Amino acid sequence: MGRETVDAGAADCSHKGGALVAELSRLSLNQITTPAWNVGAAVEACVRHSVPGVSLWRHKISEFGLKQSVQSVRDAGLHVSSVCRGGMFPAPDAIERRAKIEDNFRAIDEAAALNADVLVFVVGGAAPVGIAAAREMVRDGIAALVPYAEQAGVRLGLEPLHPMFAGDRSVLTTVDEALDLAAPYAEDRVGVVLDVFHIWWHPNVLQQIAAASRRIMGFHVSDWPVPLPDTLLGRCMMGDGIIDLRTLRTAVDAAGYSGPIEVEIFNQAIWDEDPDAVLTRTKQRFLELV
Template structure:
């Protein structure tokens, strides 16, 4: 296999091929010689999680991460406690699946000051860290685009994610950098360099930003369909020494409505052409 057709560092998120069950996804990804799979938790509903992970590895797939934990902020203690309990459950699930990492969509409460939400996020991660240590599970804070600052995440820039990492200062706490959320940031290169210096860049997610974008959640583009400088950002990421996967995370009603085998072929081509 030539380098140009090497998909060993390509990972696909199960939500990218939403119409497929976790069994269909792992079989098709493996048949396509894709190296990695990131599993969204709802894909594990009703499954024996350990056996699911074993079957992935038997298929030659590396389990890259479990999506997602987080959503720590809440307006009362009950909500905060429930979030921590759910994140502990996610750590147990990741351990059972054999996933070395959980991606954190950190959460926000509309109307609650973002500074308070950021404090609750740091406190929430600190609360689950002992269990993460016990199982050796990394926790990757994913800064979310500022358009999600109302109810999905109060961590909206790499700088803000780096600040939480600095505060917690723990080798299991790092960052998942997703181009969709951070491509516009004038400080991007500097902040990615900082993640390298601190050895905390845990994951790299790719997709594209379409013009126009017509839905806040489910109108992402496949790499090459939009305006993001994917090669440029990938170069910044690799300059830190990052050797992990390029994880394709595309939420798209448009793509989900298409034949998923055809879509998987387009993902592979886009990975070669644009990443």
């Protein structure tokens, strides 16, 4: 079946009313997918497109203002699936490491104000200090934040990234590593965020998802094109790559996760498109493939 035929069929679902709403009930727009929109515009677009959830990025919250961001999502009745992101712990000296902890305290405050399901953590790479020291700094950083997050009622979600990001973005590269880091803390306080772009390749990914069952706090979808044009900005729209999205979503559901499913796409070509067209296509592909 051609892409045009499939998308037209998905679009026809819009005439089924309640059935479409039910299918889209777990969809959340991660703001990085349509970065041309500020918080207010993203919220308005979600309402316009009947998308029930949104994930907000901290730099966008800062630009729009925290108070105004909170008011915007409340007035719209939108569910904030996550705030992106905390983390980035490794640093070569104690002063900088402390500054990073303080910034993460502010991230927790923002997630609490927005009543977000989870504060997503990208923990930081090896480059500043070496991989062994970076891992220790990540472990220490999480330990420093958990009491404050518990008091604020904010859940911390550790997101393992593909190993190609170990140098600059995350020394946390597998679900197993994330679970090990979360293990000392209550299951409802520190968990994992599973992003298909980062985990699809692992030969034991289904077993890892099952092992994560009580700690899954988020699920992100996109796709992996071949060839991958760029490490950071290379992910593509669902259906334009090779990831078996339905199998991974089924495994996450079977592990007990029933929360929002975020579409999170870093791709300059998509960013250059009309964001309304991107969101329309996002809904169609979500219905068809996720």
